[in-house]
Amino acid sequence: MIPDSIKQFRPKGTEIQEKSGHYYVHKVKGYYDKDTKKSKRKTLGCIGQIYPDIGFVPNDKIPGSQEDCAKEYGATRIIMETSKEMFEVLRKCFPSEFIRIYTLAVMKLLNNSSQKDIDELYTRSAISALLPEVHLSKNTVSAFLSQLSLSRKSMIQFMREYTNYEGDSVIFDGSSFLSSSNENPYTKKGYTPGHRNEKQIRLVYAFNKSNNIPFYFRVFPGNISDKVTFEACVEELGKKNCTVLLDKGFYSKKNIDFVLQAGLDFIIPLQKNTTDVGETDKDFSAYESKDIGFFNYHKRIIFHKEHTSSKHADCKVHIFYDNERRKDLIENYYIQNQDENGNLPKNLQTTVYEDTKLFGVTFLLTNIDNKPELIYKDYKTRWAIEEMFDTHKNTLGFKMNYETRLEVQEGWAFIEFLSLLMYYRINNLLSEKDLLKSYSVKDVLFCASS
Secondary structure, eight states: OOHHHHTTTOOOTEEOOOOOEEEEEEEEEEOOOOOOTEEEEEEEEEEOOOOOOOEEGGGGTTOOOOOOOOBBHHHHHHHHHHTHHHHHHHHHSSTTHHHHHHHHHHHHHHHOOOTTTTHHHHHHHHHHHHHHOOOOHHHHHHHHHHTTTTTTTHHHHHHHHHHEEEEOOEEEEEEEEOOOOSTTOOOEEEETSSTTTEEEEEEEEEEETTTEEEEEEEEEETOOHHHHHHHHHHHHOOOOOOOEOOOGGGGGGGHHHHHHHEEEEEEEEOTTTTSSSSHHHHHHHHOOOOOEEEEEOOOOOOOOEEEOOOOOOOTTTEEEEHHHHHHHHHHHHHHHHOOSSOOOOOHHTHHHHHHHHTTEEEEEEEEOOOOOOHHHHHTTTTTHHHHHHHHHIIIOOOSSOOOOOOHHHHHHHHHHHHHHHHHHHHHHHHHHTTTTTTHHHHHHHHHHHH
């Protein structure tokens, strides 16, 4: 029996057929049967499907439709054309909600929409014609996001299926977002450079260096350090054969033991005060020594040493020295600390050696048996996730400080994650065509929208 909540969306001249909990709409045609001398009805092909709380979605209204609209079309079309694969994976992982999830993600990338204005912006966009009857009022969206936050298993399924990372190099990192909410239990005082001891929320991402795409996210309380989050993230994703590139904030003996037991390769920097490297081995003042190697990196000479780790079995510590970077850091040190007369204050004159002696020195712990040059270059690609967070916060303007309730915020975090995936798909296409020097993703969408 077809529920009334489904019947209300039935177009004229059609009938609804239920199969495995899904409601398919078939066109029907009336005709006169000469033999029986009665009017009969013939069921024709399926023309679409009805989704609870969303409505009727015709077969030709999925991404790829050629329908013209008297609305903003160009930017919407680009996003939908380049995210067809995402649409299908969302359909698989969220069979009853995928259209609304997908629509919210498109609108988020198009306009950085909020709950207050998303309904109006949806109406102005061609997506309202391509994917019609998606209810996006403020109250509806808030309730939907709260419900979506309970679907973490489906989110994980999506991330595993959409961005398979086996055999790739992946980068984990976290970033803090300020929040003044008193209702969100994840809003906690934590440390962020420039914002010490302020209320914030922590967002951890994983970025696939091999195909230049973010593939995992998770929200944590603002007072949780990255090293505490790592094991939970890897367990949630499911361990796979890959190389993990970590920031020093993820370092702990427990995490290194976990990575080794999981059979993963890794590279992670150590703090300057690490005891895994002797004080004499940290000193590169005699870098002309014969036992020190070197290689070229971006037209600079990088010197290096190599030691067996004393704390982690089957691991090595590579020590790298960049003299050019050391010069820049020392110049900045003096510029930032100079007094009004252009001199270094007396209290720093006695500590300047200790403050600067390790400028330009990097310690990398790894279980990878490879040339130091390759390990160094592999680690340096971590800039990609820093750039991603910059895109997340500044280019796209995605913030987390305006949602007061945790469940709504977690729902929005997933929508923002999907929008970021859409962004990077377009960004990578521009990169493949060597167009990023002339156009950014936002440039392309702005031009297409008009």
